[in-house]
Structures are given as C-alpha cells and as structure tokens.
Amino acid sequence: MILLSRAEEIILLAVYKQRGNAYGVTIREQIYKDIRRHWSFGVIYKTLKKMKAKGYVKKISSAPVSERGGRSKYYYELTPEGTSALEKIKSVHFSLWNGIKKLSIE
Amino acid sequence: MQAKKQNPPFIPYLFLKLLLKGEDFYEFTDDIDEVYRYMIDFKPGWRAKAWYWFRVLESFPGIIMDKVYWRFLMFRNYLKIAVRNIKRHKGYSVINIAGLSVGMAAFFLISLYVQYELSFDRYHENADKIFRVIRERGSSTGNDRSAFIHNALGPAMVEDFPEAISSARIFRWHVGEKFFAIGERSLYENLYYADPEFFEIFSIPFISGNSKKALTEPYSIVMSERLAGKHYGNENPVGKILNLQEGATQYTYKITGVFKDMPENSHLTMDLVTRLDKSIMQAADSSHTYVLLGKGADPDNLEQKLPALLHKYDLRLSLDDNVKERYFLQPLTSIHLHSHLSDNTQYSDNSDIKYIYIYSSIALLILVVVCLNYWNLSTARSFQRFKEVGIRKAVGANRRQLFRQFLGESFLATILSLVVSIALVIIFLPVFSGITGSKFNLGQLGNAKYFLMIISAVVFVGVVGGGYPAFHLSSFRPVNILKGTSKYNAKGILVRNILVVTQFSIAIIIIISTLAIKHQIDFINKKDMGFDREQILVLSKVKYHKEVRRNEESIKTELKRNPNITAVSCSADLPNSIIWRGNIDLLDKNTGEPVPFNVYTVDHEFVDLYGIKIVEGRKFSRDFHPDSIKEVLINETAAKVIAGEALIGEEFRFWGIRTGRIVGVVKDFHSRPLHYPIPPTFIALSPGSTNYISIKINPVDIPKTIDYIKRTMKKFAPSYQFDYHFFDEIFGRDYQNERMMGKIFGFFMLLSIIIACMGLIGISTLSAEQHTKEIGIRKVLGASVPSITGLLSKDFAKCVLFANIIAWPIAYFVMHRWLQNFAYRVSLGIGIFVLSGLAVLGVALLTVSYQTIKAATANPVDSLRYE
Numbered sequence: 001m002i003l004l005s006r007a008e009e010i011i012l013l014a015v016y017k018q019r020g021n022a023y024g025v026t027i028r029e030q031i032y033k034d035i036r037r038h039w040s041f042g043v044i045y046k047t048l049k050k051m052k053a054k055g056y057v058k059k060i061s062s063a064p065v066s067e068r069g070g071r072s073k074y075y076y077e078l079t080p081e082g083t084s085a086l087e088k089i090k091s092v093h094f095s096l097w098n099g100i101k102k103l104s105i106e
Numbered sequence: 107m108q109a110k111k112q113n114p115p116f117i118p119y120l121f122l123k124l125l126l127k128g129e130d131f132y133e134f135t136d137d138i139d140e141v142y143r144y145m146i147d148f149k150p151g152w153r154a155k156a157w158y159w160f161r162v163l164e165s166f167p168g169i170i171m172d173k174v175y176w177r178f179l180m181f182r183n184y185l186k187i188a189v190r191n192i193k194r195h196k197g198y199s200v201i202n203i204a205g206l207s208v209g210m211a212a213f214f215l216i217s218l219y220v221q222y223e224l225s226f227d228r229y230h231e232n233a234d235k236i237f238r239v240i241r242e243r244g245s246s247t248g249n250d251r252s253a254f255i256h257n258a259l260g261p262a263m264v265e266d267f268p269e270a271i272s273s274a275r276i277f278r279w280h281v282g283e284k285f286f287a288i289g290e291r292s293l294y295e296n297l298y299y300a301d302p303e304f305f306e307i308f309s310i311p312f313i314s315g316n317s318k319k320a321l322t323e324p325y326s327i328v329m330s331e332r333l334a335g336k337h338y339g340n341e342n343p344v345g346k347i348l349n350l351q352e353g354a355t356q357y358t359y360k361i362t363g364v365f366k367d368m369p370e371n372s373h374l375t376m377d378l379v380t381r382l383d384k385s386i387m388q389a390a391d392s393s394h395t396y397v398l399l400g401k402g403a404d405p406d407n408l409e410q411k412l413p414a415l416l417h418k419y420d421l422r423l424s425l426d427d428n429v430k431e432r433y434f435l436q437p438l439t440s441i442h443l444h445s446h447l448s449d450n451t452q453y454s455d456n457s458d459i460k461y462i463y464i465y466s467s468i469a470l471l472i473l474v475v476v477c478l479n480y481w482n483l484s485t486a487r488s489f490q491r492f493k494e495v496g497i498r499k500a501v502g503a504n505r506r507q508l509f510r511q512f513l514g515e516s517f518l519a520t521i522l523s524l525v526v527s528i529a530l531v532i533i534f535l536p537v538f539s540g541i542t543g544s545k546f547n548l549g550q551l552g553n554a555k556y557f558l559m560i561i562s563a564v565v566f567v568g569v570v571g572g573g574y575p576a577f578h579l580s581s582f583r584p585v586n587i588l589k590g591t592s593k594y595n596a597k598g599i600l601v602r603n604i605l606v607v608t609q610f611s612i613a614i615i616i617i618i619s620t621l622a623i624k625h626q627i628d629f630i631n632k633k634d635m636g637f638d639r640e641q642i643l644v645l646s647k648v649k650y651h652k653e654v655r656r657n658e659e660s661i662k663t664e665l666k667r668n669p670n671i672t673a674v675s676c677s678a679d680l681p682n683s684i685i686w687r688g689n690i691d692l693l694d695k696n697t698g699e700p701v702p703f704n705v706y707t708v709d710h711e712f713v714d715l716y717g718i719k720i721v722e723g724r725k726f727s728r729d730f731h732p733d734s735i736k737e738v739l740i741n742e743t744a745a746k747v748i749a750g751e752a753l754i755g756e757e758f759r760f761w762g763i764r765t766g767r768i769v770g771v772v773k774d775f776h777s778r779p780l781h782y783p784i785p786p787t788f789i790a791l792s793p794g795s796t797n798y799i800s801i802k803i804n805p806v807d808i809p810k811t812i813d814y815i816k817r818t819m820k821k822f823a824p825s826y827q828f829d830y831h832f833f834d835e836i837f838g839r840d841y842q843n844e845r846m847m848g849k850i851f852g853f854f855m856l857l858s859i860i861i862a863c864m865g866l867i868g869i870s871t872l873s874a875e876q877h878t879k880e881i882g883i884r885k886v887l888g889a890s891v892p893s894i895t896g897l898l899s900k901d902f903a904k905c906v907l908f909a910n911i912i913a914w915p916i917a918y919f920v921m922h923r924w925l926q927n928f929a930y931r932v933s934l935g936i937g938i939f940v941l942s943g944l945a946v947l948g949v950a951l952l953t954v955s956y957q958t959i960k961a962a963t964a965n966p967v968d969s970l971r972y973e
Contacts, residue, residue, distance in 0.1 A: 026139030041134060042168025043163055048171060049130075067143075068136045074129070 004089045007047050015076045023075045056082035114142050118162035141202045188515040206523035211530035215538050216469035226371045226442035231309040237435035239395045253394045256421040257387050260395035269403035274304035275393035277386045278453050286348045294827050299382040307398045314344050315363025327380040337455045373441045373454040388462045405435040420581030438605040475612050479865040480571035481606040486872045488579050499584035508580035516572020541849045610909035613858040617942040618917035620851040629932045636775025637681040638717035642833035645799040651821035669805040670811045674713035677794040682837045684777040704785045705721040707792035715802050723754045723846040725768025726791050737791050738766040742774045744786035779840040783929040863953045870954040874961035884970035894962035906950045
C-alpha cells in the first residue's frame with residue numbers, strides 16, 4: 001500500500017477527530033489546532049476529493065439545510081481503508097522514530 | 107440594509123462561480139459562507155469581507171491544481187481509449203492515417219514551395235523601402251515593360267526628391283562577354299557593375315572589406331565567398347589584383363571585399379561586382395536602377411512626380427511622340443512574382459504569382475479532401491462507438507466532455523499523421539524540388555512562420571476533420587443507444603453522401619485540369635512552329651566574344667568540313683525567342699502608326715537551317731553587291747500590317763542608320779512562345795552580330811560531332827568556354843512553367859484519387875457491414891449475386907455521377923481561364939470531361955466492388971444467424 005502523504009495524513013486525522021461533524025469549516029479548524037497553520041479551503045477540498053477517489057473517505061450529504069438555501073451540507077467520514085491507512089502511517093512513524101530520544105548533531 | 111451587509115462580497119463569489127461547478131461550488135461557498143455569517147455578527151463588516159476575500163484568493167492554487175489533476179486523469183483515459191481504438195481497428199486506422207499523412211505531406215511540400223517563392227528578396231533590411239524603376243512603353247500592339255531606364259534618372263530622383271534617399275544602378279555582362287584573369291586562369295562569371303551605393307541599399311554582409319567603401323575607388327571589385335573560395339582557397343583575396351584584357355590595353359582591378367553568398371531566394375545572384383563606370387554608360391538606357399526611399403515615403407506619390415522630372419532633365423528615352431512612356435516604382439519584394447517584364451529586359455528569371463495562386467488553392471483543396479475523408483470515415487464508423495458513448499453518458503459524462511474526447515482523438519490521429527507526413531516530406535523533397543526547379547530546403551521548417559502554418563494545418567485538419575464526427579457522436583442519446591435502437595439514420599447518410607460527392611468533385615476537377623494541361627502541352631509539342639527544332643545544336647555565350655567574332659567565317663568553314671554537319675548559321679537570336687527592338691519607319695496601313703517590329707539579325711544560312719519557308723519573293727542573295735546588305739525578309743503578319751501593293755522591293759529605314767529593302771516574305775513562324783500572338787517580324791542580313799551559332803547535325807555519332815565542334819572552337823577561339831545546348835531543349839524552356847504545372851497536377855491527380863478511394867474503401871466496408879442482414883434476407887428470398895452487388899454499388903455510382911455534374915462547370919471555367927494565357931491553344935472538348943468522369947466512376951466502382959462482392963457472396967446463414 002502506498003503511504004499517505006503528509007497533507008492526506010493531516011486531513012484524515014482532522015476528519016477522524018471531528019467525526020460526526022467533519023465538514024470544510026471544522027476540518028480546517030481542527031488542522032489549525034493540530035499544526036498551527038491556516039490551510040486554504042482549496043487545498044483541503046482538493047485533497048479530500050483525491051482521497052475520496054482513492055476510497056479513504058466517504059462524502060455524505062446531509063438532509064437539506066435551511067441556512068444553505070435548502071441545499072445539503074457535505075460531511076466526510078473515514079472508511080475502513082482510510083482507517084487502516086492511518087494505522088499504517090502511524091506504525092511507519094513509530095518505526096522511523098524508534099530509538100531516537102533526542103536529535104543532536106555531534 | 108441588514109440583508110445587504112450580510113451578503114458575502116460579490117467578486118470573489120463570482121470567481122468561485124467561474125472556477126467551480128455543481129457540488130464543488132456549493133460545498134465551498136456554503137462552507138465559507140457559514141463562517142462569514144458568523145463573523146459578521148461579532149466583527150466589523152470589512153473584516154468579515156476581507157476574511158472571505160482571503161479565503162477565496164488563497165484557495166486558487168489548490169483549485170487550479172485540482173482541476174489540472176482531474177483533467178489529466180481524464181485525458182489519460184481518453185488517450186488510452188484512443189490508442190486502443192487505433193490498435194483494434196488496424197485496417198481502418200491505416201487507411202485513415204495514411205490518407206491524412208499523404209494529404210498533409212502534399213500540403214506541406216506545396217506550402218514550402220509557395221513560401222520559398224514568396225520569400226524572395228525579403229531578407230534585405232530595407233526590403234519594403236527599395237524600389238526598382240520600370241518603364242512601360244505603350245503602342246498600338248500592346249505594352250512593353252522593361253527595367254532598362256535612363257541612366258541619369260536614379261541620380262536625378264535623389265537630387266530632386268527628398269524622399270528618395272539614395273539610388274544604385276546595376277549592369278551585367280553575361281558570362282563570356284568579359285573576362286577577368288587571375289594569372290593564367292580566366293573567371294567565367296557574370297560580371298555585374300554597380301554604383302557604390304548598391305551595398306548600402308541592399309543588405310549584403312561583407313566577410314572582409316568594408317561594404318560602404320568597397321566600390322568607391324575606380325577599378326575596385328568585390329566577389330562572393332563562393333568565388334573567393336574557388337579561386338583563392340583559404341587565402342583572403344582582399345588586396346589581390348585581377349586583370350581585364352580589353353583589346354590591347356590591360357586594366358588592373360583591385361579586390362576590395364568579399365561578401366557573403368547571396369541567398370537563392372534573391373532575384374539577383376551576383377558573384378562578381380565592380381564599380382559602374384562610363385564605359386557602361388555609352389547607351390542612355392544601359393542599366394537598371396534601384397531606389398531607396400525614406401521612412402513613410404509614398405511610392406505612388408513619387409511615381410506621379412516622375413513625368414515632370416523626366417521632362418525637366420529630358421530623360422525620356424523614346425523621342426517618338428506616338429509612343430507613350432510610363433514609369434513605375436516596382437517594390438523589390440514583388441520583382442520575383444509580379445514583374446511581367448518583357449523577355450530579356452531584366453537580369454533574373456522570374457516566376458509568376460499566378461502559379462502561386464494555382465498551387466496554393468490546390469494544396470488547400472487537397473487538405474480539404476483529406477479532412478472530408480477523415481470526417482466521412484469517422485462518422486460512418488461511429489456506430490462502433492455507440493456503446494462506449496452510451497455507457498460514458500450513463501455514468502455521468504456530459505456532452506462537452508464527450509465532444510472533447512472525440513475531438514482529442516482526431517487530434518491524436520492528426521498528430522500521428524503529422525509525424526508520418528514530415529517523414530514523407532523529407533523523402534520527397536528532392537524529387538519535388540527537382541520538378542519545381544527551386545532550390546529550397548528543409549531549413550524553412552525551422553522558420554517561425556512555417557512552423558505556425560504547420561500548427562494551423564494540424565488544427566485545421568483536427569477541427570474540420572474531427573469536429574463534425576465529435577459533434578455527431580456526442581449527440582447520441584444514451585437510452586436509444588443502450589436499447590440498441592439508433593444505429594443508422596437518414597441524416598447521417600445524407601451527410602455522408604454530400605461528403606463523397608464533394609471529394610469526388612474535387613478529384614474530377616483536378617483530373618480534368620490535368621488532362622487539359624496535358625492536351626495543351628501535347629499541342630505545344632506537336633504544333634508546327636514554322637521552324638525546325640530537331641538535330642540543331644546551339645553554341646551560346648558567344649556574344650561579343652572577340653575571338654569568335656574575328657574568326658566567324660573560318661569557324662563556319664571549318665565546321666562545315668565535317669560530313670555530319672550540314673549547316674552552320676550565326677545569328678543574334680534564335681527563332682523561338684526574339685527581343686523587341688524598336689520602331690521602324692514602316693507604317694501600319696490601318697492606324698498610320700509605326701509598326702513595332704521584331705528584328706532578327708542573321709546570316710545567309712539562318713532561314714535554310716531552321717527550315718523557315720519563303721512564301722513570296724526570294725531568299726537572301728549570296729552574290730555580293732553593294733545593296734545585298736540592305737536585304738530583309740518580312741513575315742506574313744508584317745506583310746498584312748504594312749501597306750503597299752509593291753511589297754517586294756520596298757525600302758525603309760530602321761534604327762535610324764540602316765536602310766532595308768524587302769526581298770521576300772516568309773511564312774509566319776512562332777518567334778515568341780505560344781502565349782503570344784506572332785508579332786510583325788523582319789529578318790535582316792547582318793553578319794557580325796552573333797550571339798548564337800546554330801549547327802545542324804546528322805543524327806549519327808553525335809558525341810563525335812560534338813567533340814569535333816569543341817575542337818574547332820578551341821582552335822579558333824581558345825578562350826571561349828564551350829557551352830552548347832540542343833535547340834529543342836532551349837525551345838522547351840519557354841514552356842517550363844506549363845510542364846512543371848503538368849507534373850505537379852499529375853501528382854495531385856493521383857493523390858486526390860487515392861485519397862478519395864481510401865475514403866470509399868472505408869465507407870463501403872461499413873455500408874456492407876450495416877447491410878449484412880438485409881443482404882442475407884434478400885439472398886434467402888432468391889436475389890442473385892450481381893443484383894446485390896449492383897444494389898450496393900448503386901449509391902456510390904450515384905454520388906460519383908452527381909460529383910461529375912458539379913465538377914464539370916467548375917473545371918471548364920478554371921481551365922478556360924488558364925488557356926487564355928495562350929494565344930494559340932487547344933479547345934476544351936467534351937472528351938476530356940467524359941473521360942475523366944468515366945475514369946473516376948470506374949475507379950470508384952472497382953474500389954467498392956471488393957467489399958460489395960464479398961458481402962454479396964457471403965453465405966446468408968452466417969449473416970442471419972447472429973441474434
């Protein structure tokens with residue numbers, strides 16, 4: 001399995017943490033909380049779209065929302081493939097950092 | 107107020123609207139809108155607006171990358187499908203791509219030629235500001251245009267007109283008329299004389315020496331790189347001496363510069379240029395004049411001021427008031443294609459824009475035929491793609507996407523063909539430049555203009571050839587397709603038939619044109635010109651050759667000693683080409699104006715050697731008496747024009763100094779190419795004005811005879827560079843353009859038939875496939891093979907017959923116009939029309955017969971079994 005890219009990893013984690021309420025705005029907020037960077041909506045949607053095609057996330061449209069002029073709100077949800085991809089990257093991180101306590105250049 | 111404040115800023119919203127579609131758009135706007143509305147309650151409006159702006163602007167890179175990503179993904183899929191399609195239908199693809207490649211190759215070759223012809227003299231920096239002064243003399247029998255004008259006109263223009271910056275005159279001695287020597291060796295080159303300004307006006311870069319000062323000193327001479335390399339090798343010739351022997355005096359010229367070889371696409375190609383001096387200016391109109399105008403100067407305005415200038419300095423060349431003289435400024439860039447000067451009144455062999463038009467339109471027609479072919483084949487084949495279209499549509503592809511996909515496929519085919527066609531161009535270029543006699547090369551392929559043209563040709567073929575099929579394919583309704591109901595419709599057949607008709611009309615037009623050209627060429631070949639063309643050898647370049655002149659009689663006697671040489675004649679002109687020589691005081695009996703005569707100056711043998719017949723009076727007398735030098739012969743046309751019962755014996759004056767007495771009338775002979783009517787001509791006895799030596803030989807052991815002639819010339823004129831041609835070859839040059847056109851048309855004819863037939867193969871295959879079941883049923887019901895074959899061929903035959911109806915009038919019109927170029931021409935009989943029509947019909951039926959017979963002989967069991 002191809003490893004997740006850093007952007008994909010960050011967004012997937014945000015979707016996971018906001019589960020049940022993961023849509024554009026909350027995902028962006030979660031990313032800011034996690035990495036202290038404001039990401040553009042464009043990049044977030046773009047990456048989500050790609051991951052949807054890869055099968056890591058599902059896009060769910062809600063019942064019509066009146067504030068949105070009767071349109072649906074789009075939520076994202078992890079799929080089992082998405083979850084296992086996250087687990088995989090976690091173990092990769094773990095083995096990458098394994099045995100390193102403090103980085104220093106002698 | 108409140109509501110307005112709450113609305114997000116319009117401009118970024120519009121940006122998003124333009125960039126995103128459907129769900130993506132609503133997701134994006136609704137999400138940021140939510141935050142925006144939240145912010146507007148707590149923060150000042152401008153901050154919320156700024157926030158909105160920033161979110162949109164910072165998203166652009168992401169949105170664009172997203173679009174590129176998905177486009178690319180789709181594109182990869184289209185490409186894959188397209189390549190698979192090409193691979194799966196190999197036969198069809200080969201026909202398609204071969205047709206496109208051949209047509210495009212033809213188009214590229216022709217456009218290379220056209221571009222080459224159009225590029226003449228354009229490389230000069232001042233190309234659009236340089237003009238050649240042209241003089242037109244009008245008379246009762248037509249106009250005569252010449253580049254020889256009064257030598258003083260150029261300098262006078264510069265003197266009087268501020269807009270004329272500078273002028274340069276040039277003059278040429280033909281090879282052999284003057285010899286420069288480097289030590290013992292002679293230089294056999296055309297020798298040009300030019301004013302020092304010449305190298306300022308024209309952009310001819312110097313390799314060594316100063317172009318501005320090269321010709322300022324008398325007796326300075328400059329040469330081309332080619333010539334310098336030939337005679338001096340790697341040495342720099344600047345400062346070296348060239349000797350010119352003229353009679354007893356020897357002149358020494360100093361080489362002051364070497365210039366880069368002038369490109370092939372120049373109307374002048376000079377190798378040796380020296381300073382114009384008084385020796386050249388003895389005659390008033392011995393040179394050509396080029397004028398450089400200032401920026402923004404109006405040549406038309408200047409042209410109008412010329413008559414006054416001519417009057418002021420008395421520079422008119424014709425003192426006869428009956429002759430109207432007009433002067434023109436001819437742009438440098440139009441010399442090659444628009445000159446229309448009389449023969450031998452300029453230093454270049456020019457082409458004619460007429461041919462450029464003809465060839466360009468043919469090239470375009472070929473391209474159109476090719477497009478139609480592609481169009482036709484892919485439309486006819488479209489039912490094979492029905493299922494794909496249906497599925498694509500069913501899973502959500504919209505019409506625009508499908509259109510793009512199919513258009514893309516046609517571009518893929520076009521680009522593949524482009525590669526093949528460029529290979530074809532490279533292969534056929536030598537052959538083609540041989541036919542056209544132009545020395546163009548592939549260097550032009552790198553030319554930005556040409557590159558642009560290739561691109562536009564590709565786009566043209568891609569869009570015109572692929573546009574309709576893409577439109578057609580993408581228009582199918584998925585429901586019908588997937589149910590399998592729409593396979594074939596009447597509109598499709600109509601379009602297909604129109605295409606076949608158009609293609610064949612073009613093919614028939616080209617065939618008729620080719621045949622008409624061929625008829626005219628045959629006519630020229632067979633036409634009795636009034637003089638013999640066979641077994642005559644012509645030695646040229648003897649003009650003003652002192653040794654030849656001095657020993658003319660000895661050469662003639664010595665040559666005639668050879669049993670295989672039956673006659674020798676010295677003359678100023680050859681019977682097929684005469685130069686206009688001015689007025690004679692013989693008057694036209696109808697108009698009372700002087701008759702513009704063509705004058706031959708010949709020796710006694712000329713009339714006999716060329717087999718020109720005497721219809722009245724007698725030949726030149728051989729007995730010498732004081733009057734024999736006066737004897738002239740006139741042709742029938744002249745006899746008709748000039749008055750007088752007692753034609754024979756009439757005396758008149760010509761050239762102001764000579765008297766002529768008519769002793770006989772010769773039968774009209776074509777002293778000008780068949781394009782022109784036979785002019786009034788007289789033949790004067792004038793030994794010693796020899797330009798050509800004509801030698802009639804027996805057709806036995808010709809190489810030996812030639813060798814004998816060569817040795818004889820060596821004996822009497824050691825410095826003469828032996829240069830001979832057969833007269834029929836010289837004669838043939840007059841019709842070079844027609845012959846070239848015949849060849850190119852022949853080639854196009856073949857091409858258009860091949861392409862049209864390729865299209866037919868494809869269509870007939872598909873048509874047979876579509877009728878499989880019908881044929882099966884007919885056979886079961888007892889139809890015979892011939893009747894089915896006939897049924898299937900009938901449609902195509904109808905198309906071809908209809909194509910004839912369209913093509914005939916067009917071809918007649920075009921070829922009728924073309925034949926107007928000739929004063930003597932064939933008439934367009936119905937024969938060639940019927941012949942080409944039948945030929946095309948035959949070829950077309952033969953092409954479809956393979957498929958139709960195959961379909962007709964197939965076992966009905968096979969065709970009816972499936973389903």
